[in-house]
Amino acid sequence: QVQLVESGGGLVQAGGSLRLSCATSGRPFSSYAMGWFRQAPGKEREIVAAINWNGGNTYYVDSVKGRFTISRDHAKSTVYLQMNSLKPEDTAVYYCAVAFHPSGSYYTTSSEYTYWGQGTQVTVSS
Numbered sequence: 657q658v659q660l661v662e663s664g665g666g667l668v669q670a671g672g673s674l675r676l677s678c679a680t681s682g683r684p685f686s687s688y689a690m691g692w693f694r695q696a697p698g699k700e701r702e703i704v705a706a707i708n709w710n711g712g713n714t715y716y717v718d719s720v721k722g723r724f725t726i727s728r729d730h731a732k733s734t735v736y737l738q739m740n741s742l743k744p745e746d747t748a749v750y751y752c753a754v755a756f757h758p759s760g761s762y763y764t765t766s767s768e769y770t771y772w773g774q775g776t777q778v779t780v781s782s
Contacts, residue, residue: 658682658754658771665750665776668742672780676737678752678773685733686710689755689762691769692726692737694748694778704750705737706762715762719745742780749775 664676676692691706705726706715714726725738735752753769763769 658688660752660754660771660773662750662752662773662776665778667779667781670743670780670782672742673738673740674742674778676739676750676752676776676778678735678737680733680735680754685728685730687756689757690726690728690735691753691755691763692735693751693753693766694746695751695775696745696748699748701751701766703764703766706764707735708760708762710760713762715764739778742778744780744782746778747780748778750778751775 659681661679668674686709689708692704693701694704695701704717705724707726707728711728723741728735752773754771755763755769
């Protein structure tokens with residue numbers, strides 16, 4: 657079992673920044689890859705960013721490239737999503753998730769993830 661606790665969501669104006677945190681516990685932090693997903697009302701959940709077990713490889717969906725940064729702190733067993741230049745279309749519930757796979761890569765589909773956080777609301781006003 658892995659427990660995930662997200663924080664950092666909120667209301668921000670367009671152009672502003674937020675940093676989401678996802679603190680994990682239950683299994684060694686270096687044993688899994690992690691990802692951030694989001695789901696807007698009426699839309700399917702989509703991958704936003706992913707990171708492999710040691711932080712050496714990352715992935716971003718095209719719509720956030722250059723604006724968002726995913727990182728992980730092994731001392732704190734926490735993964736972060738720094739979100740800059742936020743746009744109204746970034747409004748969604750954001751979820752962090754854990755993937756256990758032996759390849760050492762990152763993963764971009766929700767079916768590859770085993771444990772999920774409770775979600776944190778991000779609202780960007782225009």
